[in-house]
Amino acid sequence: MPDSAAPVIRSDDPASFPHSVLAERHPALIRKVQDATPYDPQQRRALDELLKNTLEGVVAPPADDAWWDTWNVRRHAGRSWFSLPFLAAESCFYRQLLNAVGYFTPGPWQGVDPFRPFKLAELDTPEAAAELTALDTLAEQPLPEQLKALLHGSLWGNRADLGFRIQTAEEGAAAHSQLVADDSELLSTLLTDGSGRGLLCLVADNAGRELIPDLLLIDHLLAHGHFDRAVLHLKPYPYFVSDATTADTLDAVRHLVAAKTAAGQRLWSALSDGRLILRAHPFSCAPLPYADMPADLRDEFASADLTLLKGDLNYRRLVGDRLWPPTTPFAAATAYFPGPVAALRTLKSDVIVGLDAETEAALVAAEGQRWRTSGTRALIQVRV
Numbered sequence: 497m498p499d500s501a502a503p504v505i506r507s508d509d510p511a512s513f514p515h516s517v518l519a520e521r522h523p524a525l526i527r528k529v530q531d532a533t534p535y536d537p538q539q540r541r542a543l544d545e546l547l548k549n550t551l552e553g554v555v556a557p558p559a560d561d562a563w564w565d566t567w568n569v570r571r572h573a574g575r576s577w578f579s580l581p582f583l584a585a586e587s588c589f590y591r592q593l594l595n596a597v598g599y600f601t602p603g604p605w606q607g608v609d610p611f612r613p614f615k616l617a618e619l620d621t622p623e624a625a626a627e628l629t630a631l632d633t634l635a636e637q638p639l640p641e642q643l644k645a646l647l648h649g650s651l652w653g654n655r656a657d658l659g660f661r662i663q664t665a666e667e668g669a670a671a672h673s674q675l676v677a678d679d680s681e682l683l684s685t686l687l688t689d690g691s692g693r694g695l696l697c698l699v700a701d702n703a704g705r706e707l708i709p710d711l712l713l714i715d716h717l718l719a720h721g722h723f724d725r726a727v728l729h730l731k732p733y734p735y736f737v738s739d740a741t742t743a744d745t746l747d748a749v750r751h752l753v754a755a756k757t758a759a760g761q762r763l764w765s766a767l768s769d770g771r772l773i774l775r776a777h778p779f780s781c782a783p784l785p786y787a788d789m790p791a792d793l794r795d796e797f798a799s800a801d802l803t804l805l806k807g808d809l810n811y812r813r814l815v816g817d818r819l820w821p822p823t824t825p826f827a828a829a830t831a832y833f834p835g836p837v838a839a840l841r842t843l844k845s846d847v848i849v850g851l852d853a854e855t856e857a858a859l860v861a862a863e864g865q866r867w868r869t870s871g872t873r874a875l876i877q878v879r880v
């Protein structure tokens with residue numbers, strides 16, 4: 497790790513983005529969760545209490561929830577939520593939200609995902625349908641163009657659909673200009689260099705309209721013989737609202753099959769014959785950077801020819817959730833990672849590395865620090 501003195505991102509400054517996540521987004525999310533499911537009075541009360549607790553109270557881990565010990569976060573008990581490192585505060589919040597609705601408690605609500613209504617709704621939009629229609633057009637393009645469109649589909653997730661990218665060259669250029677770092681050529685080479693025997697690890701981010709393009713990318717790489725096998729890393733239970741779980745992956749594959757796409761059938765077969773493997777490691781829901789990953793996960797990534805991490809949260813965990821100087825090289829921040837690694841991320845939080853000085857200066861001149869969190873910028877970074 498470079499300059500480990502870079503400050504950890506915290507939530508205590510009322511003017512900061514992390515503060516607004518705890519003070520505004522979390523309460524709004526609790527209300528949305530209450531509206532989306534007819535929870536019983538006890539669950540509703542627990543959610544109300546959590547809302548009040550996160551704003552005015554202190555962290556109060558349940559005595560019988562071992563997660564707090566496993567990841568050494570019980571030490572935060574008794575502290576204001578706003579005084580925790582941002583990553584820990586968010587992670588603990590999601591754990592408490594699941595506890596409030598009885599997700600881990602034996603009984604009728606065990607395993608019922610509070611975010612599933614939102615994830616399913618995303619699959620059912622006209623935009624999602626148009627993306628699937630665009631797959632036919634995509635199949636007629638030269639293979640390098642197909643890969644490029646799929647990479648950008650995976651990168652932008654639910655922000656821009658495949659039809660948009662394939663059909664509108666100007667819009668494509670506009671999307672390109674939003675990239676603050678772009679190692680896409682190197683990434684395309686790594687994905688297609690012809691070894692044909694390799695293992696790809698894709699560490700998923702969100703379900704719904706982000707997971708669909710991730711699955712289509714995996715399908716393309718398997719179908720064209722660029723990789724023998726792919727491992728898709730998922731969350732073992734709901735996390736950060738829309739993070740993808742096994743259930744969400746099955747929903748997405750079923751959706752692709754129901755839409756009669758060839759990719760859907762191929763993904764179904766790849767799951768059935770072991771070329772596409774699902775993993776849901778407990779560390780995937782840990783409030784810790786990947787630098788602290790356990791040995792079995794490290795071995796798994798070490799055996800991959802390439803690990804591709806999706807999204808903002810994975811990026812924060814990959815480089816460490818700190819206010820690094822933005823010009824810190826991506827290779828230095830990820831030197832510890834066991835094997836070639838790539839990040840596809842839209843920028844939704846303060847952390848950033850791997851910018852050149854001119855790019856950073858231009859971004860700051862144009863919009864202060866807003867580009868870090870607005871979700872309008874993205875990056876593709878690779879360390880071989």
Ligand SMILES: O=P(O)(O)OC[C@H]1O[C@](O)(CO)[C@@H](O)[C@@H]1O
Binds near residue numbers: 810
């Ligand atoms: O879904 P993504 O891309 O991982 O983004 C999640 C991001 O959203 C936030 O939770 C803010 O709402 C960030 O803190 C987090 O990194």
